[in-house]
Amino acid sequence: MASYDLHCCLCGKDFDIFVQGFLKDEHKVCPECGGREVEQKFTAGFMTGAGAGASTGGVSSCSSHSFG
Numbered sequence: 321m322a323s324y325d326l327h328c329c330l331c332g333k334d335f336d337i338f339v340q341g342f343l344k345d346e347h348k349v350c351p352e353c354g355g356r357e358v359e360q361k362f363t364a365g366f367m368t369g370a371g372a373g374a375s376t377g378g379v380s381s382c383s384s385h386s387f388g
């Protein structure tokens with residue numbers, strides 16, 4: 321079992337799930353709104369980039385949606 325930190329792009333909810341093996345798209349469902357616009361969160365420790373810029377908060381790759 322492995323835990324994954326996920327972030328819902330639709331409602332902005334952060335949650336974590338436990339899955340066997342690798343994370344699949346079928347796991348990426350928001351428990352709050354049921355949306356599938358879910359991104360996996362990467363902690364700062366996971367990112368081993370050379371960029372020294374200190375970005376606050378978690379990294380989200382959610383594409384900006386325009387509502388209405």
Ligand SMILES: [Zn+2]
Pocket residue numbers: 328329330331332333350351352353354355
């Ligand atoms: Zn959601």
